[in-house]
Amino acid sequence: MRTGFSGEVAGYYARHRRGYPPEVIDAIGRTFGLGGQDVVVDLGCGTGQLSVPLAARVGTLVGVDPAPDMLTRARHAARDAGRDNTIWLLGDDRNLPALGPLVGDRRLAALTVAVAIHFMDRDLLFRRARTLLRAGGGVAVVTNGTPLWLQDTEWSPVLRGCLQRLVGRPVTAACQTDEAGRRRNRDALAAAGYRYLESSVRYAAPLTVEDMVGGVFSAMSADQLPAPARRAAFADEVRTALDGRDAVTEQVEVWLQFGLLDRAERFGADR
Numbered sequence: 001m002r003t004g005f006s007g008e009v010a011g012y013y014a015r016h017r018r019g020y021p022p023e024v025i026d027a028i029g030r031t032f033g034l035g036g037q038d039v040v041v042d043l044g045c046g047t048g049q050l051s052v053p054l055a056a057r058v059g060t061l062v063g064v065d066p067a068p069d070m071l072t073r074a075r076h077a078a079r080d081a082g083r084d085n086t087i088w089l090l091g092d093d094r095n096l097p098a099l100g101p102l103v104g105d106r107r108l109a110a111l112t113v114a115v116a117i118h119f120m121d122r123d124l125l126f127r128r129a130r131t132l133l134r135a136g137g138g139v140a141v142v143t144n145g146t147p148l149w150l151q152d153t154e155w156s157p158v159l160r161g162c163l164q165r166l167v168g169r170p171v172t173a174a175c176q177t178d179e180a181g182r183r184r185n186r187d188a189l190a191a192a193g194y195r196y197l198e199s200s201v202r203y204a205a206p207l208t209v210e211d212m213v214g215g216v217f218s219a220m221s222a223d224q225l226p227a228p229a230r231r232a233a234f235a236d237e238v239r240t241a242l243d244g245r246d247a248v249t250e251q252v253e254v255w256l257q258f259g260l261l262d263r264a265e266r267f268g269a270d271r
């Protein structure tokens, strides 16, 4: 049974996960010189948090994800934003070569992977992507900050304590949002022959307890979700542990790691 990112989890994801600020979309657009003729694939697109704003900068945005419930949310988000230049495909990283005949030789301007690279065989993916990308295009690996329960703030350990009581074990998974995870991306992009660039976008933003708790549930699999009454009790526990506060301030750091194909590159050999 597939339980990852399905059912209610997809709903929590769409409603409570932070999207990406315009600076992130700008950086991707600038790096690959994106424009109205370009086709971009957002692999592991989830509910379209990155894909939908990125679609405003390109000709066609192809969102690919193995979770049907996430894709449906992405499609609705695109419709609500009036982004008719999007198409949503059920698939995963292993299916990337199947896009070749659709986009034509070297016609892809960029492949983006946001908070999903830890699910993929990145070495194979980056090598295969080269055969689809146009000169001056490339791969963008995006990380949307450290998980809420592992941040270096006064409220994050409080949340972690509540979460550990809920699940009955220590919670340590960082989903490769840390330096070690970024190093793996950097090394794999370099090994696949891309020119490597990186940058980050930092900002402070309010985080409501509702979004904090919804964000936690969005990171669980459907079969891990507590019963609805226990979820409500968890939200109360978090609020009480935060001295009754309804919101805190989150310091968000979005990392962008780019693998670039040089503008002069002409149908370079696959590696």
Ligand SMILES: C[S@@+](CC[C@H](N)C(=O)[O-])C[C@H]1O[C@@H](n2cnc3c(N)ncnc32)[C@H](O)[C@@H]1O
Pocket (backbone or CB within 6 Å): 004, 005, 017, 043, 044, 045, 046, 047, 048, 049, 050, 064, 065, 066, 067, 070, 091, 092, 093, 094, 113, 114, 115, 116, 119, 120, 144
């Ligand atoms: C944490 S979500 C990120 C969603 C979105 N990119 C964002 O930034 O909000 C991870 C997504 O990766 C998808 N995923 C999991 N395994 C995958 C794979 N092997 N290939 C492509 N996507 C995958 C999941 O279904 C999920 O939608």
